[in-house]
């Protein structure tokens with residue numbers, strides 16, 4: 001595959017750089033640099049989303065008719081790479097990456113008109129209500145019930161590990177609408193229009209690194225209109241699976257991985273090795289840096305293929321599972337190298353120093369503030385979006401026919 005940039009691509013890259021120079025404020029860059037988990041400070045991500053929306057650039061993978069950019073795969077890749085290099089905060093993208101494509105495919109014209117523009121504008125922040133205690137990998141066993149009452153569903157049960165439920169204003173949710181037949185056949189996909197709907201409670205779960213990203217959500221007679229169901233009743237399983245392909249494969253992993261590896265190289269050039277000289281000159285460390293670089297380049301090839309499929313209107317399919325496996329494993333490898341490169345400087349626990357605007361002296365250099373939180377929080381990357389073991393099962397079945 002030829003990844004060299006054409007003169008048009010280079011002009012596009014310069015246009016993006018110019019935009020970032022003038023519109024990505026220093027506090028948003030600081031939020032990007034201080035990302036210690038999956039997302040940057042979510043509120044900062046929403047602010048950046050709105051800046052991009054004003055320029056018409058908030059939905060790189062969406063078709064133009066729904067407010068997207070209509071960019072080619074290469075343009076999307078360039079955009080993601082430039083944003084990462086400029087330290088833009090990662091956008092909390094469950095609307096753009098997950099429920100948006102689902103509404104485009106399965107939504108009614110009314111649902112498209114109601115939700116898609118507000119997702120593009122950054123006015124609607126969705127969270128994902130799939131997993132439940134006891135129903136993660138075996139998602140079809142989910143028990144949160146929705147019973148019809150007039151024009152509403154009345155929902156009872158609980159969802160867990162709900163990322164960003166404490167900052168979201170809407171939720172997409174899998175609920176059980178029938179107990180007849182196979183478990184997959186009794187599930188519906190519904191939207192909840194407000195996280196302050198009576199009966200809905202959000203309780204925080206702190207991660208290993210001490211951050212608040214995930215939650216447990218409780219439903220006690222929560223009402224949502226039947227009109228908020230996406231797709232037919234009891235056909236939510238197909239909708240849910242379609243969404244998961246985008247969750248696993250709809251984003252470019254490698255710009256972030258390249259940037260992280262470059263940071264580690266910089267640290268290794270400055271840090272002393274155990275014996276003498278600099279860490280970058282130590283053979284075993286240099287070899288592992290080279291290995292990580294090769295992993296990223298290999299992933300980049302799969303990624304370009306998926307982005308190219310998406311820009312032609314095709315959904316990613318099972319290749320998104322291999323992307324998810326390679327992306328998460330490479331990420332963890334890089335996290336490990338990052339902690340190792342910093343040595344003791346990765347150890348101090350200074351969560352307040354990751355707040356935007358913090359200007360007190362810190363024990364560690366800036367890279368040290370995020371190395372350990374990233375290492376700890378990204379342990380989850382081989383679990384969320386469907387664990388890597390489950391992705392291997394999907395590849396075995398869908399790609400290898402086993």
Ligand SMILES: Cc1cc2nc3c(=O)[nH]c(=O)nc-3n(C[C@H](O)[C@H](O)[C@H](O)COP(=O)(O)OP(=O)(O)OC[C@H]3O[C@@H](n4cnc5c(N)ncnc54)[C@H](O)[C@@H]3O)c2cc1C
Pocket residue numbers: 127128129130131134135136137138160161162163164214380383384385386387388389390393
């Ligand atoms: C940080 C984080 C954020 C998350 N965010 C969200 C969110 O926003 N919304 C949401 O709905 N969910 C979210 N999740 C939940 C996530 O999707 C589940 O944790 C995941 O699907 C695994 O389910 P489980 O935790 O119940 O583990 P289990 O399903 O109990 O799995 C335990 C272990 O057994 C293995 N295993 C299970 N079944 C098989 C099998 N058939 N073959 C081989 N191995 C198997 C798994 O790979 C895993 O190692 C999040 C999770 C984390 C950690």
